[in-house]
Amino acid sequence: MASSNMLKDKNQLVFEDKWDNMRPTVLKLLRQEPVTRAEWQDLFWDVHSVCLWDDKGPGKVHKALQSDILDFINQAQGRVMSHQDDSALLKSYIIEWRKFFTQCSYLPKPFGQLEVSLSGKTISTSQRKNQAEDSEVRKLMLDSWNSSIFSSIKKRLQDSAMKLVHAERNGEAFDAQLVIGVRESYVNLCSNAEDKLQIYRDNFEKAYLDATESFYRAQAPSYLADNGVQNYMKYADAKLKEEEQRAQRYLETRKGCNSVQALTECCVHVLVTAFKETILAECAVMIKTNETERLRLMFSLMDRVPDGISPMLKDLEDHIIEAGLADMVAAAEIITTDSEKYVEQLLVLFNKFSSLVKDAFNDDPRFLTSRDKAYKHVVNDTKVFKLELPTKQKGVGSKTQPESKCPELLANYCDMLLRKTPLSKKLTSDEIEFKLRNVLLVLKYVQNKDVFMRFHKAHLTRRLILDTSADSEKEENMVEWLREVGMPADYVNKLARMFQDVKVSEDLNQQFKEAYRNNEHSAIADSINIKILNAGAWARSSERIPVSLPVELEDYIPEVEEFYRKNHSGRKLQWHHLMSNGIITFKNKVGIYDLEVTTFQMAVLFAWNQRQYEKITFENLRLATELPDTELRRTLWSLIQFPKMKRQVVICKPEVKSPKEFNDGTLFWVNQDFGVVKNSKLQKRGKINLIGRLQLSTERSSDEDKEGIVQLRILRTQEAIVKIMKMRKKITNAQLQTELVEILKNMFLPSKKMIKEQIEWLIEHKYMKRDEDNINMFIYIA
Template structure:
């Protein structure tokens, strides 16, 4: 009989207690004042009912649900009395906010109820459950959702979207109404896995749909009425407006309640913002991409940087949207660059300074375009570099032929003459010239850095290095450098921009040789003076150069030297053998030069001449008035015919002087036109003219731009470039094969170009030829099952 008595007691317990508990619960729902005693009694009564009877928790939950539903029904009735959209929103938001506030307070006294229903101890519930997991809170939110929100959410949503539409049309309204509706969508969801489920499926989806519909209706008409350029401003403005509007009306971290702030993932926020932005970009930009892009090439040609920047900012939001812009920029730089070079061809082909200035001017113009129009975006800088590289390496205006006489090697494709002209320009800056004299030290440094900038885009840098080295050789031998410190700085700068170490090291060695030669000269002159030959020693300087660093041709041109020099040479060789045993000297007279005194009836002049010029002029030393035919000069000088003709031409047709040293007959248009019967004689009227006045004394440089090499050595230089490329290609292929052991033809070519690109780009024909050569010489072989696969042979 004990159990039934407890059951009756429990039943009485709940009925008695709920009657005393219910007024406080209703006060909390209505947000009416509750005394401390009522608050504490509610805690105790819930605790008592839930612990004294097994069915107590269920009865409390059911009774609480009934009261909540009744309260919500009354709130719905109060809300639906309003027919106007704005009034309805205001009423709903007011009711919702009051109810939602109580969702945080009402569950607190029912902690024991939640413990009993969950079958856990109070302590474990407090440790593991957060306020948002409250059963009472879930009951309140689910009841509101099912009873009122589900019935009128479409009206609420439609009303909110109408208000947003009004704002887009420029009408004023209370934005808090839309925010309030959004908050109810966000906070109503009690699903712990996805707190924003109701919001995303309803409010956010409706907002994005309404936005898309609005601009689908507005954008085409605006474009038709105002044109592309005004439309871009409109689209940019609207995108920014929608981003700001989304910050107000779509869910963001700021908009979450304190509980949701802890659980809402950043990725959810980002994705919501992204979806709206993507929608706006689609209807405002992507839909009209082709129309907008049609204006791009015209804007680039007109240098309309502000409009291009706006276009870039818009189309960069579209997947692959800027690719056509990149192509338009490349085409413009190629076409404009080549057009400017062709237009200035008459000037720049004969003046390396003008050529480099033209290239730098183009680079600065294109760089400024990319900076202003595309904010130096790396993708546009890459397009600029690709197109500018095409301009620099173009062969339309300048063409350098590098013929190969090697058997079995195909004739090379014409290359740009740019590297040669860059080397010439460096020579003008580093040599004693009117240009280097009028520039300050800092200006020369700046221009040399500009050359290195252009050099970065030169495809065949080995050609530049070959010519730069030839000019450096000339400057060091002729002592014509404007500043030795700058010469050495230039070598280090070449190292810094990635020139191969073996090239740069040879240049550095050349400076060392010159310094060593200076010391050797001093010691030798002292030794000669001791023998009583001081006069000739004071007039002659010997440069002893390392053949490996200077890499001159092995060809030695014989020439009959003046007697004083012929007698001096054995003494130099004897002294050098004593001080450096085991070393052999080879005399390169074609690289030598000197100063001779020229006298005639006009005056006395010092002439700076090459050794070949000196040998020719000394033919008249004992017979100054005689006319000597070409054949006799050949016998007297013992020079090869080609070099003799070239040397004579420099003495009868030197471009910088009005009165030539030698005169001749009959007339000739070039050195090749000299006949065996052509006679030459010393011009007794020769003199130096300055400012229209004949000078009786002076110094004249007749070396001019004569190369310190023969026609044959120039051919060998070109052949040397090709031969070195062949060796470099072979070396790189072997290096790759040794590392990879097995590699496909395509991969081999890719890696080979990557290795060699800092010096030159090997042609496919050259690569094929060298692969065949290496296969033939057993460095590698083809796979028997796949001819496009190569295998390394140790």
């Protein structure tokens, strides 16, 4: 027993002796006093020795080290707490903290063996690099500082720092490093390896956010009340930017820390979200008065607020619809009669609204979408003028549904640009292309593009038949541009086929003329052009109108048919005189004139060929021409009331105000005083175009045209439904409607009623059926 006590005493003396040698160096390190290389190396060796003596050595070193660290911290606390002034207290604390924290990196290094002994693990070379940062000694130092000095004065530190930030917000000067120093101590104090920012986040960040919110909650309402919404927006925007910059200085910005974002959200909530309704109440007026700068500011503020943009989008849409329709209605008198003015008006509106979106909302996609949605409403509106389409199939009823006349007017405008007109003649090729591109821009917003297609094709047919295209290259380019903007391929392909037919016809004409050069009809063969056109690409109506042609033409027809049969066996020719035209020479006592006429006009005028001075009744003209009553009336009216003529070709008695007033006894005769008047002078020679707009349809078939649009829509809808059903096999009603609209949207927007009717028709005709267990589920029948 005696020898054992002696050994214990010896070990006790040995540790105390060793610690007395180690302690001066430890204290020097704590105080940031110079340490010699020998002292530094001795400390490493002494710690190593003591920790390896026995199991109790590491614990004694740890306890002694903790005691000295606490003594040092208590002394530092005394120096800090001696200051009553907040600013002086902060300065003193930051000086003490920075010195202490610096030593947190150095002091643990000599105690590496202590780490190993306490943990019982060997530390690798790579781990030694991070040893100081994660070491037990560093943890001991930080925890000791936290539990003593920091815990006792952290509220004062925090409050003092927040007072300084408050002073800065009020424009007072101070040392920013004081706040930064406090923040650093909060950030670096936590020894929790899992969350090293815990102390900072739970204390400093929270206090900073609370102080910011309190400051602006007190200031913002009064500023808004005193200065109004427009000045308040500038104030809020400036404060948000100011606080974001301040947060970059005073809050932690390391990766993974979202303090700046949290602060921004806090400021947005108290400065913008709290006054969202008041600010947005000004939006509609600003849009109406085109206050783009203020709208841009409102947009930047509201874009930070959840769902802040939605009311602005609604205000923009309402404005575009209201202002757009008001402008169209105001200009209705001009634009309803002039397709050029109509299209230009639409483009002016589009450019005006586009400028507003660009200047006020920086072309933000959400606002561009709203512009498109509202502009589409304007383009497809039926207030100014409308196209009446029958809603039911032929023979069932005459109810009509109104649609915008926009697609028809766009087609008319394209015709003016592509045809030889005063408009196309005064424009350069580039200007025509620019205007056509503008038409395509508007066409993108047209809901029922199938109407545009129908009228555009009719105009193209006239231009190609009458050879009145201003630029054949532009014509073909236009077809490709239509393809680029998403027009249905089958429609575009038919237009392209029309150009091919015209080129093929030119070759056929040449061959025919060469074949009949030595024939008795060679003279007429040279003066006639035939156009052999493919019915699938060109046909608008199956209707063929009877007419008695002049003998010269009548004799010529069998020879053309014979020639064609020799070259193309098995193909059937059908003559469409409705689409034909020619030039006749008119001679009277005034002079000689070339008249460009339709075949029907030619047939009527040839009734006087052998009896030029006679008066012929309406009934006899009907017998001579064999034209249907309606067509004869329309043709005669074009000869007695041609708008551009000062002297008409034909005169009638009694005078009438419309072709409907003609009766069987109405007399008609050739005007022997007919002549061409230019600049108030009567010309002895001249050329007059009496064709005007070549009629491609009769009055009866004009209604058929509209019916045809509806019928084609029905077929397209049926085709699309079958296509979807074939692919899906089984589909819900809602999904079918969605997919159907997606397929047809480039042509027209099918109404729910039409979709329902065609689904019922397809069920009735066994293309599909309803699921027996679910009435809203459809199944394809193969």
